[in-house]
Amino acid sequence: MAEPVLAVSGLRKSFGALAATDGVDLALRDGEILALIGPNGAGKSTLIAQIAGTLAPDAGRVTLAGRDLAGMSVAARARAGLGRTFQVSSLAMPLSARANVRIAVQARAPRRFGVLRPVARDAALNAPAEAALARVGLGPARWALPVASLSHGERRRVELAAALAARPRLLLLDEPMAGLGADGTAAMADLLEALRAEVPILLVEHDMSAVFRLADRIAVLVAGRIIATGAPDAIRADAAVQQAYLGVDA
Amino acid sequence: MSALLLEQLLNGVQLGLSLFLMAAGLTLVFGVMGLINLAHGALYMTGAFVCAWTGALTGSFWVGLGAGVLAAAAAGAVIELLVIRRLYDRDHLDQVLATFALILIFSEAARAVFGAAPLWLDVPPALAGSVALPGGAAYPVYRLAIIAAGLAVAAGLYLLIQRTRLGMRIRAGEADREMVGALGVDIATLYTVIFALGAGLAGLAGAMIGPLQSVQVGMGEPVLILAFVVIVIGGIGSIRGALFGAVLVGLVDTLGRVFLPAAFALVLEPSAAAGMGAALASMLIYVMMAAILAVRPQGLFPADA
Amino acid sequence: MREGVVSAALLGALLAFGLGAWALGEVFFVNLAARVACVALAGAGLNLALGFGGMVSFGHAAFFGLGGYAAGIAATHAFDGGAFAGVLPGTTSMPVVWLAAMLAAGLAALPIGLISLRTQGVYFIMITLAFAQMIFYFAISFPAYGGEDGLPIYLRSELPLVDASDPLDFFLVSFALLVAVLLGCRTVLAARFGAALALARLNPVRLATAGIAPLPVLLAAFVASAMIAGLAGALFAELNGFVSPAMLSWHRSGEIMVIVILGGVGRLAGPVAGAMLFVALETVIGGWTQYWQGWLGLILLGVVLFARGGLIGALAGPVRHG
Numbered sequence: 112m113a114e115p116v117l118a119v120s121g122l123r124k125s126f127g128a129l130a131a132t133d134g135v136d137l138a139l140r141d142g143e144i145l146a147l148i149g150p151n152g153a154g155k156s157t158l159i160a161q162i163a164g165t166l167a168p169d170a171g172r173v174t175l176a177g178r179d180l181a182g183m184s185v186a187a188r189a190r191a192g193l194g195r196t197f198q199v200s201s202l203a204m205p206l207s208a209r210a211n212v213r214i215a216v217q218a219r220a221p222r223r224f225g226v227l228r229p230v231a232r233d234a235a236l237n238a239p240a241e242a243a244l245a246r247v248g249l250g251p252a253r254w255a256l257p258v259a260s261l262s263h264g265e266r267r268r269v270e271l272a273a274a275l276a277a278r279p280r281l282l283l284l285d286e287p288m289a290g291l292g293a294d295g296t297a298a299m300a301d302l303l304e305a306l307r308a309e310v311p312i313l314l315v316e317h318d319m320s321a322v323f324r325l326a327d328r329i330a331v332l333v334a335g336r337i338i339a340t341g342a343p344d345a346i347r348a349d350a351a352v353q354q355a356y357l358g359v360d361a
Numbered sequence: 362m363s364a365l366l367l368e369q370l371l372n373g374v375q376l377g378l379s380l381f382l383m384a385a386g387l388t389l390v391f392g393v394m395g396l397i398n399l400a401h402g403a404l405y406m407t408g409a410f411v412c413a414w415t416g417a418l419t420g421s422f423w424v425g426l427g428a429g430v431l432a433a434a435a436a437g438a439v440i441e442l443l444v445i446r447r448l449y450d451r452d453h454l455d456q457v458l459a460t461f462a463l464i465l466i467f468s469e470a471a472r473a474v475f476g477a478a479p480l481w482l483d484v485p486p487a488l489a490g491s492v493a494l495p496g497g498a499a500y501p502v503y504r505l506a507i508i509a510a511g512l513a514v515a516a517g518l519y520l521l522i523q524r525t526r527l528g529m530r531i532r533a534g535e536a537d538r539e540m541v542g543a544l545g546v547d548i549a550t551l552y553t554v555i556f557a558l559g560a561g562l563a564g565l566a567g568a569m570i571g572p573l574q575s576v577q578v579g580m581g582e583p584v585l586i587l588a589f590v591v592i593v594i595g596g597i598g599s600i601r602g603a604l605f606g607a608v609l610v611g612l613v614d615t616l617g618r619v620f621l622p623a624a625f626a627l628v629l630e631p632s633a634a635a636g637m638g639a640a641l642a643s644m645l646i647y648v649m650m651a652a653i654l655a656v657r658p659q660g661l662f663p664a665d666a
Numbered sequence: 667m668r669e670g671v672v673s674a675a676l677l678g679a680l681l682a683f684g685l686g687a688w689a690l691g692e693v694f695f696v697n698l699a700a701r702v703a704c705v706a707l708a709g710a711g712l713n714l715a716l717g718f719g720g721m722v723s724f725g726h727a728a729f730f731g732l733g734g735y736a737a738g739i740a741a742t743h744a745f746d747g748g749a750f751a752g753v754l755p756g757t758t759s760m761p762v763v764w765l766a767a768m769l770a771a772g773l774a775a776l777p778i779g780l781i782s783l784r785t786q787g788v789y790f791i792m793i794t795l796a797f798a799q800m801i802f803y804f805a806i807s808f809p810a811y812g813g814e815d816g817l818p819i820y821l822r823s824e825l826p827l828v829d830a831s832d833p834l835d836f837f838l839v840s841f842a843l844l845v846a847v848l849l850g851c852r853t854v855l856a857a858r859f860g861a862a863l864a865l866a867r868l869n870p871v872r873l874a875t876a877g878i879a880p881l882p883v884l885l886a887a888f889v890a891s892a893m894i895a896g897l898a899g900a901l902f903a904e905l906n907g908f909v910s911p912a913m914l915s916w917h918r919s920g921e922i923m924v925i926v927i928l929g930g931v932g933r934l935a936g937p938v939a940g941a942m943l944f945v946a947l948e949t950v951i952g953g954w955t956q957y958w959q960g961w962l963g964l965i966l967l968g969v970v971l972f973a974r975g976g977l978i979g980a981l982a983g984p985v986r987h988g
Contacts, residue, residue, distance in 0.1 A: 189877035201875070203868035205985075211872065214865050217858050218877030224886075229856040236858075277877060397788045447971055453788050454722050455970050458927055461920045462966035469960025586799050586916065589792040597788060640808035647800035651781050654793065658784045 114177055115140050116311050117162070117281050122171030124157055131157040132168065133335035137313075139281065144303065144312045146322045149332035150355060155315055158332065159285055162313075163195055164188045176280045190218060194279030194310070198286045200266040204259040208249060208269045211258055212240040215277040243276035244269070247302060264295045271302070275310070282310050288318040296321055323347070331355065364496030369619050370612065371494075375504045377611025378511025382566035383588040384595070384603040385518060386559025392598030393534045393555055394449050399460040400440065401563050401588070402581025403467035408433040408564025410471055413480040413576040422485035426568045433564020434557045441556040446549065468578050477578070482571035507569050514562065515604050522600065531555060535598065587614075590650050596660030605661065610646050617645040669982040673935030677845060680706075680942065684837045696833040697905065698949065702941045703840035704902040709925040709937025710847055711894030716923070717932030718855055719887040720867030724791050725778070725798030726922050729892035731914030732774055732801065733767035733899025738817040738909035740766055745820050760825040760839075763904075764897055771896025772889050774801065779888035783881060795916060802914040816910025819903060830904065840901050844938070847894055852934055863887050895922070924966055930976030932985060939977040 115138040124132040131154045139145045149155050160166035162173055164185040173180045175191055183191065202211050213230060216239045217223055230236055244254055247268040258266055267287060274282055287303070288296045300321050303312060307325075316322050322329065322343075329346045331339045333355045339346055346352055387401050411432035416425025440463060448456045484503045491499040522528035530546055534555075567581065574580075591610050595602025622638025629637060653661065680702060687695035708730050715721040740763050743749055743756025750756075757763060782793045806814050822830045829835050854860055862883045865873035870880040903909040912918065921944070929940025947965065951958040969976070975984065 184879055185874040186877050186879035189875055195875060197871075197875075201869060201871045203865055203872055205868060206864065210861065210864075214861060214873065214878070215876040217861060220858075223858060223878065224862065224883075225858040226854045227857055229853075230858055230861045231856065233858075273872075273876060391788065397791060444967065444971070453791060454716075454927075454931075455974075457722065457724065457791060458923065459967055459970045461924070462963040462970065464920075465959045465963030465966070469957040469963070473957055473960075582916065586795060590796050593789060593792050593796065636807075636809040640804050643803035643807045644800045647796055650793070650796060654781055654784065658789070 116176055117313060118172075118174045119158075119162065120172050122158070122161060122173065123169045124161060124166065125169055130335050132161065132171075135171070135332070135335070135337055137330060137337065137340075139311050139313055141311050142308060143327045144307055144314055144325050146314045146316060146326035146329045147332060148316065148319070148322055148329060153332045154335040155332055157335075159283065159315060162283060163193065186218075189215075189277060192278075192280030193283060194274030194277055194281065195283040196267070196270045196274055196285060196287055198289060200263075200270050202258045202266060202269060202273075205257055207255050208244060208258055208261065208265075208272075209237065209240055209254045211269055212243055212273045212276045213237060215273045216240050216243075219277055240272075240276055243272040246275060247272045248298070264291055264298075267291065267295075267299065268302075275306075279310055282306070282312045283315075284312060285315050286317060287314070288316055288321050300325055364494060364498040365619070367494050367496060368498050368500060369615055371500060371504065371508070373612035373615035374608060375507050375511075375611070376615055377608035378508055378515075379566050379570060380584070380587055380591050380611055381511055381604050381607035382514060382562045383584055384591040384607050385514070385600060386562045387588055388592045388595070388598055388600060388603045389531070390556055390559050391592070393531055394552055396445065396449060397453055397456050397460070398445070398559075399457060399585065400463035400467065401559070402585030403464050404433045404437055404560040404563040404581070405567035405584055406467065406471060406576075406578070406581035407436050408567030409571050409576045409580060410475050410480065410567075411564075412568035413482045413571045414475060416482055416571070417480070422482070422572070425482070425571075426565075429568030429571075430561050430564045433567065434561035437560020437563075438553055438557040441553045445556060446552065449552070464582070472578050479575035479577035480571075481575055484572040503572060510565070510569060514565070518600055527551075527554070587646070590646055592660075594650055594653050594660055596662040599660070599662040602660055602662030609649075613649055614642075614646050617642040621645070669933065669935075669978065672978060672982045673848075673938070676935050676938045676942070677841075677848075680938065681841060684834070684841065688834045688837075693833050696837055698945060700833065700837040700840050700905055701902075702938075702945045703837065703844045704898050704905055705922075705925060705945065706938045706941035707840070707844045707847060707901065708895050708898035708922050709929065709940055710844065710851065711891045711896075711898060712922050713891075713926050713932065713934075713937050714851060714894065715888050715891035716926055717936065718851075718860070718867065719863055719884055719891070721783075721884060721888055721891075722791050723782075723794040723888070723891075724916070724919050724923065725794035725796075726892070726895050727914050727916065727918035728778070728798035728801045729771035729775060729895040730899035730902070730918060730922065731805070731909070731911070732770045733896030734903035734909040734913045735805065735811065735817070735899075736767040736770040736896070737763050737823070737900035737903045738819055739811055741819040741821045741823065742811070742817060758821050758823045760823045760828070760830065763823050763900055764843075767896045767900035768893040769896075771899070772893040775889045775892030776885075779885045779892075783884055783888070795919065798914065798919055799916060802911055802916070805911040805914055812910070814911060816908060816912070819907045819909065822907075823904060836905065840905070843897065843901065847897075848934055848938075855934075859883070859886070924962075928966070928969060928976055930978030933976070933978035933982070936976055936978045939981075943977060 117139040119135055119137040122132050122135040135158060147155060157166065161168045164183060175193055178191055180188055213236045216236045220235065241254060249265060249268050249272065253261065253265065258269060287299055291299055296318060303325055306312065314325065326343055328341060329343055330337050331346060331352050338351045338355060339349045383401065383405060387398060390396050390398055408429040412425040412429030415428040416422050444459060444463065448459055488503045488506045491501045494500050522531055530551055534551065587610060591606040592603055594609065595606030621642040622635050625634035625638040680699060684696055684699035687699060712723065712726045715723050739750050740757050744758045778797045782790050785793060811817050824830060828839055862873060862878050866880040866883045873880050899913060925940035925944050926937055928943050929936030929938065947962055948958060951961050
């Protein structure tokens with residue numbers, strides 16, 4: 112079997128006496144959507160932060176395509192191939208959708224800090240940015256608009272386009288369905304379904320119907336530990352998961 | 362040498378506690394209202410001018426002192442009502458500019474009212490004279506009185522914030538502004554009171570400094586910047602940090618000015634040593650600030666910790 | 667496009683004012699135009715950090731003053747044959763003086779920026795202010811270059827074909843540098859570096875997530891901004907024939923900031939508009955009353971409370987992003 116794209120092993124993080132991440136192991140392979148679910152307070156945000164690089168683990172390793180990410184900044188991890196979106200969209204609101212995506216192309220370009228050629232007429236930046244926007248279903252009429260004037264759902268797509276434009280090895284999506292409504296959720300799920308073949312996805316999501324529709328495997332995080340990992344049907348039937356979610360003894 | 366050291370230590374503590382009076386108001390206003398107030402030095406100047414002027418008019422330092430504190434508090438309340446309260450929701454840049462504008466206005470107003478010539482104030486008779494320090498040096502009673510006043514204010518602020526209803530509201534305001542409003546506290550009045558309190562403390566510092574140095578336009582600004590250093594070191598929003606940072610800055614600055622030139626004299630010829638020592642001594646507290654920030658960017662006592 | 671027209675019109679007006687004053691033989695007004703150009707250049711420097719990088723530096727007088735001292739020290743040693751720190755001889759060559767001023771400001775800005783950028787918001791404001799104050803006190807208490815009394819510049823620096831002691835020539839040189847710096851800023855800001863800087867200001871999380879660490883981008887802009895202010899300081903000192911700690915004072919930092927704000931933050935020609943307004947107010951109100959700074963305070967207060975966007979905002983409308 113091929114080496115996993117993302118491998119998390121023995122990850123630990125404590126805040127005082129609370130073990131927010133208590134020995135987490137995860138592996139994600141090409142062509143796969145792995146959903147990470149868990150009740151509120153299970154430690155999902157802490158785990159994401161350690162993968163993304165905003166929080167340093169106390170122990171354990173995170174590797175991306177075989178490369179140890181320890182000590183790498185958020186920006187360095189992004190260049191190493193980690194594309195991510197946020198629970199609450201984080202975009203430069205006054206800038207156009209195109210500019211928000213273009214910066215991700217620029218970050219991977221050979222001359223990241225050119226001082227002469229204007230970016231507005233730089234095809235090497237604009238063409239991939241526009242392709243990414245088109246890929247997520249945002250039409251050319253919306254590209255030049257400030258993100259502030261786009262709808263919530265459109266902003267989610269811009270963020271996803273920015274992640275895709277950097278040609279990532281892995282997508283880390285933090286609740287991409289949040290606040291989208293039924294139609295929006297279905298459309299986003301279609302989009303992720305189509306992306307599966309291009310880039311593996313670690314999907315953190317509360318919307319269970321989306322999770323069970325999309326995920327190849329599901330990992331269940333409870334109190335900082337992964338209590339179960341497996342195919343959706345296996346997870347649905349798992350006694351420990353039922354107990355954690357429903358509070359019933361099976 | 363030990364007598365000199367003791368004298369300079371006391372001078373350092375005295376400078377530190379004067380700075381604390383300034384820094385306390387600044388850090389309180391920042392902690393509760395999120396406002397950076399450059400005009401705090403103007404309130405210090407107001408206290409000094411009104412104290413010197415009233416003191417000369419009535420012949421009583423104590424009347425002057427009371428008038429200075431009240432005038433600074435009143436000036437604080439007025440600018441809070443007219444200007445400052447429009448700035449709470451603005452970004453720091455707007456706050457800096459508007460309060461910089463207030464400095465210009467206050468400075469010119471003071472020049473117009475009190476004239477360009479500096480005023481002088483005598484040490485009040487009750488606090489004149491000096492006491493003998495162990496080791497033989499004589500130390501002015503007035504400076505000891507400033508130390509006592511600074512300590513009394515620190516204790517009073519502690520009691521006010523920990524033990525009174527107003528203090529409870531101040532602490533609540535630091536924690537969660539909207540919540541305090543939702544609980545029915547009149548936020549607007551609370552802010553005016555806090556601002557006037559900080560202004561009064563600045564006025565007290567300014568009024569007390571009158572007998573030690575000339576009272577003139579622009580006198581508040583060097584003190585204001587030292588107070589900034591103090592609260593940056595102590596952690597913005599923290600009264601405890603302000604007290605600690607103030608005494609630290611007072612001591613380092615005072616001792617550096619005395620002992621650095623002497624230290625350089627050991628290795629350099631005298632005139633070069635004096636110049637180099639004085640120049641480096643004037644930079645010492647800023648170097649200390651940089652060193653502290655390099656290790657702890659939020660200061661020594663971050664308010665939210 | 668409209669902002670470009672306004673910018674060009676402002677620069678054209680300044681040039682016309684300087685040339686017109688010369689044609690009428692009004693040397694005072696030629697020097698006033700040169701003063702506007704110097705002050706606008708300092709503002710253009712700050713605007714790069716403040717307007718385009720979102721770094722509210724309250725310490726740019728330090729860089730302005732260091733540039734001034736570089737010019738003063740170069741002229742002093744060219745006069746007395748001495749050498750700075752025992753190694754650097756004096757010079758009267760204008761480009762060398764400019765380079766020295768920019769290097770002095772840039773070298774100071776590097777550690778100051780590195781430490782200050784570890785912090786944010788109100789800390790950044792206070793720390794830049796404190797570092798500037800540190801340099802101010804050093805200049806006051808260090809006796810070798812005039813200390814509190816400042817340093818007169820006896821020798822004007824030289825450029826081929828240019829007579830710097832001639833007011834018109836000096837104005838034209840200052841004006842040309844101002845235009846060159848503004849065009850340079852426009853180019854860099856429209857290019858990749860500028861795109862990264864805009865993101866660093868608007869949303870550093872987005873920039874880092876895209877794969878570019880914000881800190882080096884901000885630091886580079888801060889240092890460049892200081893170097894422009896240093897260049898402005900060298901010209902300003904030469905214009906006055908004098909450099910003193912007053913150039914380093916925090917009032918000066920405030921004035922440079924006021925110029926940027928009056929003109930319009932983050933607008934390319936904002937500092938030009940602000941400098942014209944500032945020098946005009948200084949000259950006109952200062953002619954009526956000795957309390958002109960108080961009136962300036964009232965005007966500034968009015969602008970901050972009621973007229974955000976400054977002059978360029980009023981003339982060219984809000985900022986448009988591509």
